[in-house]
Amino acid sequence: xxxxxxSTEPMHRLIRLKRYEKPPEGYYEDFLREFHQRQRAELLKxxxxxxxxxxISGLMNEIRVPMAAYAGVTALAVVAGIAIMRQNPNPAGSxxxxxxxxxxxxxxxxxxxxxxxxxxxPGQNNSPTRFLPPSFLLQARPAxxxxxxxx
Amino acid sequence: MTxxxxxxTINDQELVARTQGGDPTAFDAxxxxxxxxxxxxxxxxxxxxxxxxxxxxxxxAKAYRSIxxxxxxxxxxxxxxxxxxxxxxxxxxxxxxxxxxxxxxPDSNIENDPDFIAATSNSDPTKEVSAHELQKKLNxxxxxxxxxxxxxxxxxxxxxxxxxxxxxxxxxxxxxVRSRLFYAHRxxxxxxxxxxxx
Numbered sequence: 155x156x157x158x159x160x161s162t163e164p165m166h167r168l169i170r171l172k173r174y175e176k177p178p179e180g181y182y183e184d185f186l187r188e189f190h191q192r193q194r195a196e197l198l199k200x201x202x203x204x205x206x207x208x209x210i211s212g213l214m215n216e217i218r219v220p221m222a223a224y225a226g227v228t229a230l231a232v233v234a235g236i237a238i239m240r241q242n243p244n245p246a247g248s249x250x251x252x253x254x255x256x257x258x259x260x261x262x263x264x265x266x267x268x269x270x271x272x273x274x275x276p277g278q279n280n281s282p283t284r285f286l287p288p289s290f291l292l293q294a295r296p297a298x299x300x301x302x303x304x305x
Numbered sequence: 306m307t308x309x310x311x312x313x314t315i316n317d318q319e320l321v322a323r324t325q326g327g328d329p330t331a332f333d334a335x336x337x338x339x340x341x342x343x344x345x346x347x348x349x350x351x352x353x354x355x356x357x358x359x360x361x362x363x364x365x366a367k368a369y370r371s372i373x374x375x376x377x378x379x380x381x382x383x384x385x386x387x388x389x390x391x392x393x394x395x396x397x398x399x400x401x402x403x404x405x406x407x408x409x410x411p412d413s414n415i416e417n418d419p420d421f422i423a424a425t426s427n428s429d430p431t432k433e434v435s436a437h438e439l440q441k442k443l444n445x446x447x448x449x450x451x452x453x454x455x456x457x458x459x460x461x462x463x464x465x466x467x468x469x470x471x472x473x474x475x476x477x478x479x480x481x482v483r484s485r486l487f488y489a490h491r492x493x494x495x496x497x498x499x500x501x502x503x
Contacts, residue, residue: 162490167420168500169462169493172349172443174415174436175408182340185361189336192362193369 313337317381324372332372335381336365342464343389349459350393350452351400352444353407360396364389379473386460386474394452406444411436424500439500446496454489461486 312320312334323331343364348357368388375384415421415436425434434442447455456475460466461482468486472479 162487162494165490165493165497166462168424168497169443169447169458171411171415171418171421171424171439172447172463173345174412174418175348175410175440176412177344177348177354177409182337182344185340185344185358186333186336188358189362189365192366196366 318377321372321375321377321381324369325375332369335368335385339382339385340365343385345464346386346389346459347393348409349447349463350390350397350455352448353405354409355407356396356400360393361389364392367392383470383473386466386470387476390456390460390474394456397452406448408440408444411440434500442497442500446493449496450489450492454485454492457482457485458489458493 312331315323315331315334317335317338320331320335324335340361344357344361347360347364348354351357351360364385368385375381379387421436421439425436425439447458450458453475457471460471460474461468466474468479468482471482475482
């Protein structure tokens with residue numbers, strides 16, 4: 155029979171010889187014994203979930219004191235706030251009311267009063283200033299004269 | 306009077322059901338049944354007896370832990386082999402180049418195998434190859450294959466598992482199994498050209 159160079163059968167038969175490599179005598183009996191030992195050892199070992207729970211509970215114990223401190227500080231702040239409110243019963247004075255009134259009446263450009271200019275000319279009317287030289291009076295201060303930091 | 310049947314005579318399905326029902330001796334019977342096959346599978350992929358022992362322990366431990374999730378969609382045989390192949394490939398990826406072969410001695414019956422005689426006989430008797438030499442060369446050639454190719458060669462050539470079952474174990478098509486085998490054999494031919502074709 156001619157040999158097919160593409161055939162992988164010869165390689166298959168050569169590699170198959172590896173099946174003669176076997177573990178030492180009695181290995182499989184020992185293997186089962188070792189398997190039982192490992193199983194027992196695993197039973198004694200705590201599981202991952204048990205370890206995680208243990209860590210979490212430990213952590214909670216550690217942070218219990220700071221948590222109580224935070225709760226105490228919060229309670230004190232609430233009591234102090236109530237005491238201050240009782241001392242100052244005027245609701246308008248409270249920041250919340252002030253903020254509400256401020257927001258209800260916003261300052262708009264439409265409500266701003268325009269700057270008017272009055273010119274008094276002597277001799278035109280019977281005003282007490284008719285004998286005085288003409289003067290220019292600003293009825294209001296223009297916005298440009300206001301200090302940017304004035305409140 | 307009824308006697309308990311010998312667990313070695315009970316089929317896999319029944320043993321799995323008993324294990325799922327809480328009978329640990331049923332799983333022992335599965336360990337006894339499957340350890341030689343899975344040992345061979347892992348050993349020929351790792352070329353290391355100690356690694357094989359550790360991995361095989363881990364494989365059975367994992368199977369025992371997950372047996373409640375085994376619904377019988379595939380055979381237990383396929384399921385166990387899948388666990389073994391996947392765990393071995395993962396192990397080999399981690400081991401990478403850190404390879405220390407620890408080979409088992411070949412059975413003395415190898416010397417009577419016609420394929421061995423044909424492969425090692427030489428016209429010059431001083432150049433005859435011993436079983437150990439052949440073993441070393443075969444292992445060295447196997448280790449040059451990729452993990453996936455080595456798995457297919459191990460299952461098909463050494464363990465005699467059919468293509469369809471290998472496909473089921475590895476979750477690949479039969480065509481892929483055949484092409485991997487063909488490619489692996491071509492590579493092995495290059496590494497082992499000094500041996501006569503049996």
